[in-house]
Amino acid sequence: MARRVVLGVAGGIAAYKACEVLRGLREHGLDVTVVPTAASLNFVGATTWEALSGRPVASDVWTRAEEVPHVRLGQEADLVLVAPATADLMARAAQGMADDLLTNTLLTAHGPVLLAPAMHTEMWLHPATQRNVALLRERGIRILDPAIGRLTGADSGPGRLPDPSAIVAAALDLLRRPANADLRGLRITVSAGGTREAWDPVRFLGNRSSGIQGVELARTALSRGAEVTLVAAAMDVPPPAGVAVIRAESAADLHAAMTEQAASSDIVVMAAAVADFRPEAEGGKVKKEGDAGVDLRLEQTVDVLADLVRQRVGVAPTIVGFAAETAGSPERLRDLAMAKLARKGCDLLVANDVGDDAVFGQPTNEVLILDSAGDVREVPRAGKAEIADAVWDAVLAFRA
Numbered sequence: 096m097a098r099r100v101v102l103g104v105a106g107g108i109a110a111y112k113a114c115e116v117l118r119g120l121r122e123h124g125l126d127v128t129v130v131p132t133a134a135s136l137n138f139v140g141a142t143t144w145e146a147l148s149g150r151p152v153a154s155d156v157w158t159r160a161e162e163v164p165h166v167r168l169g170q171e172a173d174l175v176l177v178a179p180a181t182a183d184l185m186a187r188a189a190q191g192m193a194d195d196l197l198t199n200t201l202l203t204a205h206g207p208v209l210l211a212p213a214m215h216t217e218m219w220l221h222p223a224t225q226r227n228v229a230l231l232r233e234r235g236i237r238i239l240d241p242a243i244g245r246l247t248g249a250d251s252g253p254g255r256l257p258d259p260s261a262i263v264a265a266a267l268d269l270l271r272r273p274a275n276a277d278l279r280g281l282r283i284t285v286s287a288g289g290t291r292e293a294w295d296p297v298r299f300l301g302n303r304s305s306g307i308q309g310v311e312l313a314r315t316a317l318s319r320g321a322e323v324t325l326v327a328a329a330m331d332v333p334p335p336a337g338v339a340v341i342r343a344e345s346a347a348d349l350h351a352a353m354t355e356q357a358a359s360s361d362i363v364v365m366a367a368a369v370a371d372f373r374p375e376a377e378g379g380k381v382k383k384e385g386d387a388g389v390d391l392r393l394e395q396t397v398d399v400l401a402d403l404v405r406q407r408v409g410v411a412p413t414i415v416g417f418a419a420e421t422a423g424s425p426e427r428l429r430d431l432a433m434a435k436l437a438r439k440g441c442d443l444l445v446a447n448d449v450g451d452d453a454v455f456g457q458p459t460n461e462v463l464i465l466d467s468a469g470d471v472r473e474v475p476r477a478g479k480a481e482i483a484d485a486v487w488d489a490v491l492a493f494r495a
């Protein structure tokens with residue numbers, strides 16, 4: 096049976112973006128019942144929700160009362176998601192009010208609850224809203240941080256609805272691991288994407304890392320309760336909603352950011368593809384001269400992972416490295432990975448064979464996870480979110 100999601104829509108202009116969220120959920124085979132608040136129907140009408148969800152829609156508790164929807168919907172849902180969640184909706188939820196079908200559903204939800212707030216910056220930052228958010232989070236409700244950017248008026252700031260695809264991904268995570276908060280209390284820093292090394296002011300040397308695996312690591316850690324920082328080099332995908340993001344262009348930037356974050360992290364994961372070499376940078380744009388080619392001299396960059404291991408004093412943090420190898424066979428991958436684990440001195444190493452276009456930019460991967468205690472786990476081809484969960488399982492097992 097398809098899993099059931101209640102999509103609550105509160106009364107804000109971002110309600111129109113909930114249509115995209117609904118589509119995304121449906122594309123993943125989920126059975127979605129939309130519960131709009133009465134106010135939200137000023138932005139998107141019930142007809143739209145009925146057509147897109149294929150299910151009847153009501154805002155009040157009196158419609159089809161014989162089915163007792165105010166209790167049944169929440170009890171039967173595998174997930175209740177509210178997008179957008181307005182200041183008013185969160186205030187009512189925090190107080191436990193039950194004045195419409197959506198707030199009733201929130202009070203009777205048996206499964207996880209996820210809120211994606213959207214409102215004007217001043218409303219989001221107001222102490223009343225911040226208190227309500229803190230209270231709801233204390234009760235185990237997942238609340239995404241709003242995105243920062245242009246608001247409905249001319250101004251900008253935090254308050255935008257997170258990207259619909261990020262909301263859908265967070266919802267899928269909660270459905271996959273509803274009550275798992277086994278990373279709660281841990282501060283985790285993940286690096287992701289590929290660094291860019293400037294040759295001159297317009298050109299750089301980059302690599303094919305898409306950042307997808309690092310982003311999935313950050314997202315799954317967040318959904319398992321961790322406090323997550325993503326140190327993001329160049330990525331083809333947006334960072335997940337709810338994680339702190341530090342941008343890093345070059346290996347040197349990434350080194351600085353990771354060194355600083357490692358000091359206060361329990362776990363660091365180096366999923367970024369860091370350049371091993373950088374051009375000797377030119378001050379001005381390198382010009383063509385006749386038909387002549389040009390020599391590019393490369394110097395080595397700092398090995399961030401090895402340096403994090405070197406700087407580690409005492410116990411924390413657990414350090415996880417990645418290994419991108421063109422191994423060709425599982426046996427050779429294992430040998431190369433064992434050698435790299437020993438050479439880098441990290442606690443765990445996630446090795447993948449990048450030889451046949453099956454990793455970069457792809458939604459799936461297959462990896463070997465090794466730890467310095469000798470444990471080896473083979474993770475067969477799976478989505479990068481599943482791979483990420485397997486990495487966290489291995490990290491927790493190692494720390495235990």
Ligand code: CTP
Pocket residue numbers: 346365366367368369370371396397398399400401415416417418419420
């Ligand atoms: N790494 C790093 N700094 C670098 C190069 C790599 O921190 N300058 C990290 C990567 O983030 C990854 C691990 O080291 O976690 C292994 O990266 P990989 O490219 O597989 O290995 P290299 O160290 O580059 O070794 P080799 O080129 O010999 O395979």
